[in-house]
Amino acid sequence: MKARFFMVLCACSTACAEPLPLPPVVDTSVYPAGTARPARSPAPSANTLYEIMGRLEQLQAEMQQLTGKVEEQAYQISELKKRQNTMYSDFDERLQVIESKNGTDQPVAGAPQEQVQPAETEAKEIKKQVTVPVPVAVPAPAPANKQAAPPAEPEAAQATESEKQAYQQAYDALRNGHTNQSITEFNALLVKYPAGQYANNAQYWLGEAYRVNQNIDSARSAFTKVVENYPGSAKVPDALLKLGYIEYDLKNWARAKEYLTRVTVEFPGSSAAHLASRKLLLIDDLKP
Incomplete structure (x- = not known):
């Protein structure tokens, strides 16, 4: 009787016992031997996503700004090339006009070499006038008064030579493409020699330098001064x-x-x- 009761008790305890969980089955065929399975990264938080989106928007705005600047610079370069082509075509047209006239002596402002030669010729003529020997006369009131002026002529000739050098230096700077330097030097020449021999030429080429730099208002003012201040030029x-x-x-x-x-x-x-x-x-x- 006791043996039967013990067997019934064992059967009930076995039936009431909870089954133990089985270990998870891991497929190790996709991982190389000797390596561990990578741990799963946690999902990004909402704040992190907002920061990433904000950074992307900021980068996009910066790219748009850079693109706009590049387009603006490309436009400025294109306009500058147009200005230079206009200036060069102007020179070419002037040279063609000179050639078509078969060697006429009319001065042309657009040809650089034609501009320098008259200046040198005028300077030589002035120098010749200054270096003419003055005859020695017997001291008398009238001849002394007539010959009192020549000693001051070398100073005028020296001032003209200095003005010529200043003008040539400014003109060479413009011809070599140093427009800012030429603008400074032409302005300095006009301040120092406002009524000098090269003042009208300096005023004109100052306008050309401003025009190359696309400073339209200053170029217009410089050319207008040539017309108004030097009407006989x-x-x-x-x-x-x-x-x-x-x-x-x-x-x-x-x-x-x-x-x-x-x-x-x-x-x-x-x-x-x-x-x-x-x-x-x-x-x-x-x-x-």
């Missing part, structure tokens, strides 16, 4: 021509036509008038 037709070019580039057709017409009317037959006529034809074609 050979640079007046060229200054009027460049004023017309400036207004043409700004699409001020009426103002450009006014300047260019003045060139053709007041200076007919000049190289500036020839170029002004070409530009006037372009203005007529642009008008509706």
